[in-house]
Amino acid sequence: MSGARERMVYSAAQLVRARGVTATGVRDVVAHADAPRGSFQHYFPGGKDQLVGEALLWSGDFAARWAAEYPATTRRPTPAGLFAHLARQWKNEFTRRGFERGCPVLAGSADLAGGDSPVTEQLRAALDHWEHAVTDELVRMDVPRRRARRLATLMISTLEGAIMTARIRRTVAPLTTVVTELAPLLDSRARDR
Amino acid sequence: MSGARERMVYSAAQLVRARGVTATGVRDVVAHADAPRGSFQHYFPGGKDQLVGEALLWSGDFAARWAAEYPATTRRPTPAGLFAHLARQWKNEFTRRGFERGCPVLAGSADLAGGDSPVTEQLRAALDHWEHAVTDELVRMDVPRRRARRLATLMISTLEGAIMTARIRRTVAPLTTVVTELAPLLDSRARDR
């Protein structure tokens, strides 16, 4: 286990979600991780692509884990509660650490979803992992799988958009707005189909 | 009226929404616009910041105009119809021109919403202009202004997130999903408050 390697991946994720992929230089990452400069070349022979690829996968894992932790936080889990749980983390992030850092997946999407960079696949994998975790949580609440997938798409899309809006406006209001607006729709059992 | 200047702003918007702000170089924009290189310095003494700032404002205007054109496309306007109208343009974009280009506002958010670039204000202005136009359309359908603002936030956030998801997955499915899922909520008059 090499601490330097992990720290680089983590730092890459942090810098990417703050300034974007292109604006994040390898030298910045190395410095941010307090890692020796020569180690980057050693641990990431694939260069920057490999680094940001792993950073995106790490972000996907993190988001998935966060979603999976929801049931332990409440006595009666509901879809709307899960969505609020996802949004809560971002409200905390923004109120405590400011609006500097956004979502790595969104940053990756903006910077390299249009081209055919080798990282696009890992970007897709990160999003899939996350959405899959959300879907599983919904299924655990007896939402039919097919509909759970649709709700997961809706939740993640809305959340990402709200993160974008919140960062531009520098207020968490959009997050609370979408949470309360979406709640009745998410919990309406009448629309299980 | 100088055609070169307008073309540069337009080209900047196109390149930004495809590769992001940082990855878009002024030389690229000049070439894409078939503009003389010396003209950039002449028309944009503020440098790249001024260029992408105007590109973002242009994008906001475009989105606002598109929203305002909705009533002319239908006989009985509804909130859900407006949302479908907004999403339809992106489905057309993606199916006809591929997933290369996303939303300039989202790209601007990812790349420079975290810092204190002088462009952040124009980014905010672009989003405000767009959301204001959507709000006005909702008000025109007799949605109370306060709730119209909340619905506009929800619609734009969800749409942007769906655009992100669609581009990563390279399919328009997320767009159709959020449109059909959000429809009943948007048109439920019971929740006018």
Place this chain on the structure above:
DNA sequence: GTCATATTATGACACGTGTCATGGAAGGAG
């Protein structure tokens, strides 16, 4: 015509980028 203004041309500067080559230290296995 003259003259001022608007537009374009050209070349360079200082800097940051990702990547590579090369060599040295550290540490465990035999």
Place this chain on the structure above:
DNA sequence: CTCCTTCCATGACACGTGTCATAATATGAC
């Protein structure tokens, strides 16, 4: 000890970046 692998140090290369300085040309007013 030697040997080998893992890890780190250092310097450089070729290239692209935004910006600027300077001058040439067009355009139109008078």
